[in-house]
Amino acid sequence: MDNDYDALVIGAGVIGCAVARELSRYELKVALLEKESDVCGGASKANSGVLHSGIYSAPKSQKARLCVQGNDLFSKFTQEIGVELQRIGKLVVARSDKEIEELEKLKKVGKENGVLGLKLIDVEEVRRLEPNIRAQCALLVPSAGIVSPYKLTIALAENAWENGVKVFLNSKVTDVSKKENYFDVKNDNLTFRTRWLINSAGLYCDTIANMLGIERHKVYPCRGEYLVLDKSYDHLINHLIYPPPENGSGGLGVHLTPTMEGNILIGPSAEYIDEKDDIRTTKEAMDKLNVQAANFLKQLPKDAYIQSYAGVRCKLIPKGCEASGDFVIEEDEKVEGFINLMGIESPGLSASPAIAQMVVDIIKSRETLKPKDEFKTRRTGRRFGLLDIKGKSKQIETNPKHGHVICRCENVTEKEITDALDNPLGVRTLAGIKYRSRATMGRCQGGFCRARIVQIMEEQYKMGVQDITFRSGDSRLFIGRTKDLRGNDREES
Numbered sequence: 017m018d019n020d021y022d023a024l025v026i027g028a029g030v031i032g033c034a035v036a037r038e039l040s041r042y043e044l045k046v047a048l049l050e051k052e053s054d055v056c057g058g059a060s061k062a063n064s065g066v067l068h069s070g071i072y073s074a075p076k077s078q079k080a081r082l083c084v085q086g087n088d089l090f091s092k093f094t095q096e097i098g099v100e101l102q103r104i105g106k107l108v109v110a111r112s113d114k115e116i117e118e119l120e121k122l123k124k125v126g127k128e129n130g131v132l133g134l135k136l137i138d139v140e141e142v143r144r145l146e147p148n149i150r151a152q153c154a155l156l157v158p159s160a161g162i163v164s165p166y167k168l169t170i171a172l173a174e175n176a177w178e179n180g181v182k183v184f185l186n187s188k189v190t191d192v193s194k195k196e197n198y199f200d201v202k203n204d205n206l207t208f209r210t211r212w213l214i215n216s217a218g219l220y221c222d223t224i225a226n227m228l229g230i231e232r233h234k235v236y237p238c239r240g241e242y243l244v245l246d247k248s249y250d251h252l253i254n255h256l257i258y259p260p261p262e263n264g265s266g267g268l269g270v271h272l273t274p275t276m277e278g279n280i281l282i283g284p285s286a287e288y289i290d291e292k293d294d295i296r297t298t299k300e301a302m303d304k305l306n307v308q309a310a311n312f313l314k315q316l317p318k319d320a321y322i323q324s325y326a327g328v329r330c331k332l333i334p335k336g337c338e339a340s341g342d343f344v345i346e347e348d349e350k351v352e353g354f355i356n357l358m359g360i361e362s363p364g365l366s367a368s369p370a371i372a373q374m375v376v377d378i379i380k381s382r383e384t385l386k387p388k389d390e391f392k393t394r395r396t397g398r399r400f401g402l403l404d405i406k407g408k409s410k411q412i413e414t415n416p417k418h419g420h421v422i423c424r425c426e427n428v429t430e431k432e433i434t435d436a437l438d439n440p441l442g443v444r445t446l447a448g449i450k451y452r453s454r455a456t457m458g459r460c461q462g463g464f465c466r467a468r469i470v471q472i473m474e475e476q477y478k479m480g481v482q483d484i485t486f487r488s489g490d491s492r493l494f495i496g497r498t499k500d501l502r503g504n505d506r507e508e509s
């Protein structure tokens with residue numbers, strides 16, 4: 017049967033994509049089902065993009081083990097899919113005697129977890145490394161880094177596809193039932209059959225587990241809001257700057273995160289919410305972020321902010337609970353073949369390569385997996401805007417479409433827009449272009465380039481403006497053209 021699979025993965029966040037890709041190394045028929053119109057629609061797109069080292073989680077927990085292992089694997093992992101990683105290091109800074117004690121505790125936990133290179137540094141050294149930061153001393157964590165979380169997830173999905181994984185977008189799993197030695201998995205139109213079913217549905221992992229009568233865990237959504245600083249302030253910090261975490265606060269505390277693209281993020285806040293999809297940003301949280309950032313940063317110009325966003329943590333513990341909870345990653349004891357990934361909150365991004373290997377190991381413990389003769393990796397060059405003048409000239413010589421800049425803030429060329437539109441998953445939305453090329457993500461937030469992108473979609477991809485959506489089918493941006501492409505008024509008939 018066409019829809020018969022060896023393994024089916026529910027949810028195309030960083031975890032589902034990493035798992036599907038890891039499975040694609042073997043002679044297995046694998047499908048990845050995602051309810052949204054693109055991969056990376058959930059927490060995987062809206063986080064800090066920090067490669068953690070493993071200093072926060074309790075020794076012997078899955079979080080600690082998989083984070084340390086994931087951090088170790090990350091350089092090879094990102095190289096194989098052509099995504100950049102920068103190990104810029106982290107400073108956890110103390111601003112009081114009590115916080116100095118917290119740093120000692122973190123260092124001890126980190127050492128127990130096997131994190132290398134941890135070092136307490138004094139005020140002089142902090143000043144030398146970070147002249148704009150207020151601190152009495154700090155814990156230096158050299159193995160911490162940054163990665164673009166959406167580029168990572170998209171690259172994982174596309175590389176999985178290149179290695180034979182079937183990716184079904186707009187494919188919400190509505191029902192799952194266990195038969196004798198396989199599962200029936202339904203979306204709105206199709207029924208898939210699979211021997212192994214992997215639940216990586218993020219915030220909805222409990223809904224999927226409930227479909228099979230598994231009710232041990234419930235998800236408590238906890239929103240984290242961020243402020244984004246314009247790139248012209250990238251000189252303010254050189255490392256990740258964190259406070260010591262507060263137990264029971266829901267997060268690691270408001271930190272300053274340089275991004276791969278040169279912005280600085282301030283956040284995230286931590287607020288338990290009722291609705292899993294409530295990704296609003298609020299004035300209250302923004303005001304608090306501003307105050308908390310000013311505790312670290314000696315100067316914080318107000319005109320530096322260009323955007324805000326929010327992501328929702330997938331917590332298995334309710335508000336007010338002191339414990340931090342652990343990842344649940346297991347083949348369910350009662351439902352053979354059902355691998356449940358629950359509560360994959362931070363450091364899930366950092367642990368993703370290790371989690372993917374763990375899922376494959378669970379399957380390997382039950383059957384022999386034959387590696388494929390060829391497993392494709394991918395090499396993608398740096399994006400045009402980050403090249404030096406020589407590199408840019410070479411690109412333009414190779415393809416003149418690189419000589420036509422569409423997004424001025426981020427220096428994104430026509431060739432990069434058409435590459436984004438030609439993605440192997442067939443995603444043709446403005447958000448799809450944004451996350452693949454970075455167009456619309458600069459200072460003007462698309463004010464200049466959006467119309468030019470729409471024109472490319474109309475002229476080169478023959479899309480009607482009415483069919484152009486931001487994300488899924490219900491996010492149409494236009495009801496029609498008032499002028500045709502030559503500038504003549506259109507007559508309504």
Ligand SMILES: Cc1cc2nc3c(=O)[nH]c(=O)nc-3n(C[C@H](O)[C@H](O)[C@H](O)COP(=O)(O)OP(=O)(O)OC[C@H]3O[C@@H](n4cnc5c(N)ncnc54)[C@H](O)[C@@H]3O)c2cc1C
Binds near residue numbers: 051216364
């Ligand atoms: C504010 C915040 C900051 C964070 N910072 C960091 C950090 O700096 N470093 C780090 O390591 N980790 C961080 N994390 C954690 C990290 O983002 C998550 O662990 C990771 O993204 C989880 O990935 P996922 O694939 O499990 O979930 P998601 O990315 O949410 O993916 C789940 C997918 O399942 C899909 N889905 C749901 N239901 C269905 C269904 N019925 N049918 C089909 N598809 C379905 C969803 O649409 C979604 O695309 C942070 C998280 C948050 C919220």
